[in-house]
Amino acid sequence: MSNRATSATSKPPLYKIVMLGDSGVGKTSLVARLTNPNAPLNHDISATMGIEFDTQMLDTPHGKVKAQIWDTAGQERFARVLLPTYFRKAKGVILVYDVTSAKSFESLAERWMAQLNDHANSDELAKLLVGNKCDLEDGREVSRERAMGFCEEFGMEHLETSAKSGANVLRAFERLITIVHEKNLAARGGGGGAGVAASGARGGGGGGGSYDGDKGGTLKLDEGNVRGDGTSENSANACGC
Ligand SMILES: Nc1nc2c(ncn2[C@@H]2O[C@H](COP(=O)(O)OP(=O)(O)OP(=O)(O)O)[C@@H](O)[C@H]2O)c(=O)[nH]1
Numbered sequence: 001m002s003n004r005a006t007s008a009t010s011k012p013p014l015y016k017i018v019m020l021g022d023s024g025v026g027k028t029s030l031v032a033r034l035t036n037p038n039a040p041l042n043h044d045i046s047a048t049m050g051i052e053f054d055t056q057m058l059d060t061p062h063g064k065v066k067a068q069i070w071d072t073a074g075q076e077r078f079a080r081v082l083l084p085t086y087f088r089k090a091k092g093v094i095l096v097y098d099v100t101s102a103k104s105f106e107s108l109a110e111r112w113m114a115q116l117n118d119h120a121n122s123d124e125l126a127k128l129l130v131g132n133k134c135d136l137e138d139g140r141e142v143s144r145e146r147a148m149g150f151c152e153e154f155g156m157e158h159l160e161t162s163a164k165s166g167a168n169v170l171r172a173f174e175r176l177i178t179i180v181h182e183k184n185l186a187a188r189g190g191g192g193g194a195g196v197a198a199s200g201a202r203g204g205g206g207g208g209g210s211y212d213g214d215k216g217g218t219l220k221l222d223e224g225n226v227r228g229d230g231t232s233e234n235s236a237n238a239c240g241c
């Protein structure tokens with residue numbers, strides 16, 4: 001059977017991608033803008049307290065693929081215990097900073113890249129640097145040139161986005177998933193793009209938190225019930241209620 005016939009009949013591949021960055025940079029707002037483009041930005045949004053995930057079909061030059069987007073907690077107390085779960089079977093990472101916060105940018109090199117290297121094979125992960133809140137030009141603390149320096153050092157592309165206006169939001173997710181998909185196609189010698197994450201996407205497994213690859217859901221934690229291995233005494237709440 002030709003590759004063409006295979007791709008016409010097979011399900012789109014599913015890849016897990018992870019949003020990383022300090023608390024308040026706008027990770028949840030970016031995912032909300034992607035999945036619900038017409039809803040206004042929520043300024044009263046709560047900090048993510050564990051993991052929230054959603055799936056979204058995205059276009060690539062090689063056809064449609066499904067992204068399972070893990071929106072993680074930027075707050076140290078939650079992120080620390082959940083890092084192994086965040087990275088398990090992940091194929092791509094969006095590193096988010098806030099263009100109005102130099103601290104959030106510096107944190108990427110000082111904190112998030114180090115944790116990525118500790119918990120995942122960084123070379124195998126597709127990465128994209130995203131400077132969010134580009135609508136707040138008057139408050140800018142991170143220049144594009146500085147961001148480009150980071151990209152050269154760590155080998156990734158860069159986009160500035162606004163979860164408020166919607167600027168570049170779809171483009172950022174589509175760009176990352178295209179890099180992920182192309183890596184997968186290259187690894188398979190250019191053949192059909194079978195879903196790498198799909199086999200692990202149902203029923204969870206050893207990494208903590210079960211989830212359903214076709215739906216969104218949440219795994220909410222609080223300090224009292226987080227164990228050191230990244231699991232929780234709370235059961236995963238995959239219905240999102
Ligand atoms: N002006 C502006 N505000 C934004 C933008 N994106 C997010 N915000 C605001 O920034 C605040 C934090 O956004 P969140 O999406 O909760 O940030 P987060 O990265 O998910 O934070 P944690 O869940 O704590 O890790 C909220 O008040 C948002 O309304 C943006 O593009 N422009």
Ligand SMILES: [Mg+2]
Nearest residue numbers: 027028047048
């Ligand atoms: Mg959040």
